[in-house]
Amino acid sequence: MNMRFLLTFVWVARLGSFRLTAEKLSTTQAAISSRISVLETELGVQLFQRDSRGVNLTREGHKVLGYAEEMLATQQRLHQSLGLADSFAGRLRIGVMDTVIHSWLSELISALSRDYPQVEVELTADTALNLGEQLLKGQLDLIFQTDLLRADGVRNLQLASYPLSWVVARNGALDRSYTSLADLCQERLLTFSRHSRPHQDMLNFLHQQGIPAPRISCINSVAAIIKLVADGFGIGALPPVLVSRELQSGAMIALAIETAPGFSVYASWRAGAGLELNEAVVNLSQAVVAEYQRSVLPAHFILPSN
Template identity: 35%
Template sequence: MTFEQLRTFLAVARMGGVRKAAEQLNISQPAVSARVASLESYLGTELFSRVSTGVVLTRKGVLLRDHADQIMAITERIKGDVMAEDSISSLLRLGVAETVAQTWLPDFLTELHRNFPKLNIEVSVDISLNLREMLLDRSLDLTILMGPISDYSTDNLELPPFQLDWYRPVGLEDPDLSVTPVITYNRNSRPHRELTQELRDRYGSTAQIFPTNSLSTGFEMVAAGIGVGILPHVLGGKFIEENRIANFDPGWQPTPLRFTATYIGEPRNELIARAARVAQQVANSHHEAVYG
């Protein structure tokens, strides 16, 4: 009985099938099946029963899962307590929201490489809704997104908020928000939902929202005179210095964006947990540098 057999057994048990377990472990389906078959042969008992939707644990399988969970948890604690960070060689699949990608992501990647020089990192930049689905589907290991994610399997480390500001074209001195389009985050985001409700409550059904998946495009739309914007304070300074946009105050301010470093906490992976803590440290340093 080997660690790889137990790790593979747990993946099949969690994912409910060989195909999804193979995708999570990044190995072939025949390799997954072979490991499970070898484990069953060694133990002399069936661990899974086939059902229409995949596989489920047998009674003996449930007993093994409890023992295997403990073994893997101890293994991860050993890694965390004993293993030197510069000896860790693995792959980290990182998913990041665009707000972070345009601010402190480079500092985070630099710090990760400094702490884990043998670590390979794959970065995906997407909207928080998609990042959430990819994390829960186990196609990402760590996500920096508008959180937290309320799921029993996830751990969330709170990150400093991003302040949102109002921006207007330099030639539009007093925008009328009942008719002037408001440019902001994509429609599947919390800022878009909150803004929709706020505008309707304050200005009625004539208020318009122009959502965008690209923050850079959003600022360019404001600069071009298409509308005003509710966009991150940390990214607006460059456009203001170039005299392409200006701040204004309509009498109310949007809620700051809440971000979390979120990862699958069950089963625990000490490397991912460490990387999340590094993200939290870098985010705190960046927030302090920007806002003091």
């Protein structure tokens, strides 16, 4: 039995779509249909019900899926026994939020190039909400973002926490003494994109402090927030690790006023037979994050406790 056809069958079952499977496996819908047709002929059963909403496993298809995943897992164990487990190749589609781009993403890409030179990395930068949707649709294999994703076949791992500070440009109009959080909130506050975890947590925090309607500008680019803070447009609610050079040089200062507690970044990925590369890259990302933490102030970048 052709293992590539079994892998195709498993992906159609996971994604519920011939089109998405074709995108995932870098082929055409016609090729996907042909592989499934060959399997159905060989097994003598119909594997999928097709309708306008997509494809769903038949009762026989559910039975075949368990065996197919077991066969793919056995193939992987065989590769491990022969010392071939690390010979990963192909395309890995990674989604990242802006905070990761401006902290440890470069180190991860360097480590990937070193450890898995045959893997082609395709990067997508987007908000956590959009990244989660793309992972669930099968358009991404692994994402780094702020929300736990609860879905069949998806795993999550907390990688690090980013505390927040109120940051202003030194000697600008906003560099003054603030008597309270309420006083500070009279100014324009700059934070992450609307409906993101950091944005929602900030709103909840301010509401708990008796500030129900702050002047908040939501921006989906860390680079843009930093530039606007530097130009005196507002007070940034930023992880200080993202502006460490500006803080060290004195171009910006962190105000000694309580802010929201910050946010965590998670790796979320599809797990299962044939997806061992995802797991390997998550393990690599843990090592990269731990090394990055040693290069910054410990209070600015916190690893999860074991």
